[in-house]
Amino acid sequence: MQPKYLTLIIAAALGAVSVGAQASGYRFGSQSISGQGTADANGAEAADASTIFYNPAGLSRLDGTQISVGTTVVMPHSSYNDTGSTRFTGTPTGGTAANDYVPTAVAAPSLYLSKKLDDQWTAGFGLYVPYGxxxxxxxxxxxxxxxSNIKLEAITLNPSVAWKLNEHHAFGFGIDAEFMKAELGQAVDVPGSVAALSSGAGAAQGAALIRQIAALGGNPALLRTARDGxxxxxxxxxxxxxxxxxxFTLDENTRFGLAYRSSISHKLRGSTVWDFSQVxxxxxxxxxxxTASRKQNSAALVSLRTPETLSANVFHQFNSKWAGMADVTFTRNNRLGNLDIEFPxxxxxxxxxxxxxxxxxxxxxxxxxxxxxNLTLRGGIAHDQSPVKSAELTHPALPDSDRMQYSIGANWKLSPRSSIDLAYSFLDFKDARINYSNQCNPLATACTGNGETTRGVYQTHLSLLGLSYNYKF
Known part of the structure; x- marks a missing residue:
């Protein structure tokens, strides 16, 4: 029986490529409560210090010192219907239906600070969760x-600065320091491997395995009852x-914005631990x-570059009551082909x-x-494409699909210096079909993999609830 390794780091690898508030994939859902209320159409609004994320040039519109502290709670609902998952031998994987595999709620904080230094310069700092x-x-x-399980966490520190050239032109720049952490697990198909070595081309290797067990005083008959590692x-x-x-500020009512977020290079390093004690x-x-599987605890490494994003947005104040805004964001995902996970x-x-x-x-x-x-109401709608091309390239770590977002929100002024933002969003995903096959089976020698095919349909929607407090010094 040849080695088969966990798809370790896959969650971090897949998750990392969806950086950005406008990206699909593993996007957490909201980096700003005021932005969430408009379905993140507010890139040219620059209403508070969270403009650091959407467009750092917007800092030039903020006076004094401002702070915005918020929390977004994501409440997911997802169901999975298996339509015939199989082992590498072609037999059904068996097992139980996937139930309650998403958490009831997950929360993430955000923090933004801005300070006007003089008539031309404004500095800022952002802290937010880009995905999870x-x-x-x-x-x-x-x-x-x-x-079997995945937990992906990420946080970005984003010091920024804006320079106002004149009444029409402003520029912004920020540094992104991004930390990601991933934990995941996967079953080891020992029963399938034993079955493959019991006859045909694998019979000789299977017989040698039986002799080895007997020579060491073990009971080879228990191979028939082998369970997963x-x-x-x-x-x-x-x-x-x-x-x-x-x-670009055209006049007091109209402005346009452009924003670019670079790719980020990562070398994800971790370790793998195997457990065969219950086989x-x-x-x-x-x-x-x-030992026959050559499953040894080892290091793991995967190198990747996250995709860059480019956004164009507009804001217009129609009258004293109404303002409209729009955003179009392009995410360059096609740099990411197959991911090679190495075992140094x-x-x-x-x-x-x-x-x-x-x-x-x-x-x-x-x-x-x-x-x-004292009260401003917000609303927004968005269509977000999934980077996943097809069911054959959909993995259980990311059962993603195109989605619609519907958002409402409000800003309530508590005093001339302070206010709170509230936002609620509903994200409705198209059904995501999965027909993913690992193309390396456990008996292969030049690669690693289970060789399984996972087939099924996911149905998913999310609710996001956000609250933030803003203060001007």
Whole structure:
């Protein structure tokens, strides 16, 4: 039985490529409560210090010292219907249905600060969660050979500065320091491997395995009762990038913005731990199976570059009550083909994650309505494309699809210096079909993989609830 490794770091690798508030994939959902209220159409509005994320040139419009502190709670709902997942041998994976694999709620903070230095310069600092994921399918579900659980966390520190050339032109620049951390697990298809070695081309190798177990005092008969092993992994890394912004103010009511966020290079480093202790009731059999599989605890490495984004946006104040805004964001995902996951210090071939993401466009429209002097109402709608090309390139770590976002929000002034923002969004995803096959089976020698095919349909929607507090010094 040849080695088969966990698709370690796949979550971080896939998740990292969806950086950006306008990107799909593993986008967390909101980096600004005021922006969320307009479905993130507010890139040219620059209403508060969260403009650091959308367009740092917008800092030039902020007076004094301002702070915005917020929290977004994501409440996901997702169901999965398996339509015939199989082992590499072509037999059904069996197992149980995936239930309750998404958390009830996940929260993420955001913090933005701005300070006007003089008539031309404004400095700022942002802290936000660009993306994240948490799925726990359990160790017995139909697609366990592809993934059993994933937890992906990321945070970005974004110091920024804006320079106002004159009343019409402003420029912004920021540094992005990005930290990502991933944990994930995957079942090991020991039963499928034993079955493949019991007859045909694998019979000789299977017979040698039986003799080895017997020679060590183990019970070879227990091979017929073999259960899955399990592998777990964690990985983390810091990466660096930058973002640029330009804002053109046509007049007091109209302005246009352009914003660019660079790609970020990551070398995700982690470790893998294997557990064969529950494969059978005989420790000798378990040890022989693990040795034959060449499953050794080891380091892991995957190198990747996140895609850059380019946004164009506009804001117009129609009258004292109404303002409209729009944003179009292009995300260059096609730099990311297959991901090769390496195992330094071992002789194992790389795990190849077939991905081949496509470029995406997100379009959003939003509006503000000044209900009163102290209360402004917001609303927005957006269409967001998925970077995943097809069911054959959809993995259980990212059952993504095109989605619509519907948002409402409000800003309530508590005093001339302070206010709170509230926002609610509903994201409705198209059904995501999955028919993903790992193209390297456990008996292969030049690569690693389970060889499984995961087939099914995901149905998903999300609710986002945001609250922030803003203060002007």
């Amino acid at each position: 994921a948490k799925l726990d399918y359990g160790n017995d579900w139909n697609g366990r050979y592809a993934l 399990h592998g777990s992994n964690d990985g983390k890394d810091w990466g660096w990038g930058f973002n640029l912004g330009y804002m 059978t009731s005989d420790p000798i059999v378990n040890k022989v199976l693990q 210090g071992t002789t194992e071939g790389a795990e190849v994650i077939r991905q081949q993401w496509k470029n995406t466009v997100r379009v959003s429209l939003g509006a503000n309505y000044a209900y009163s002097e």
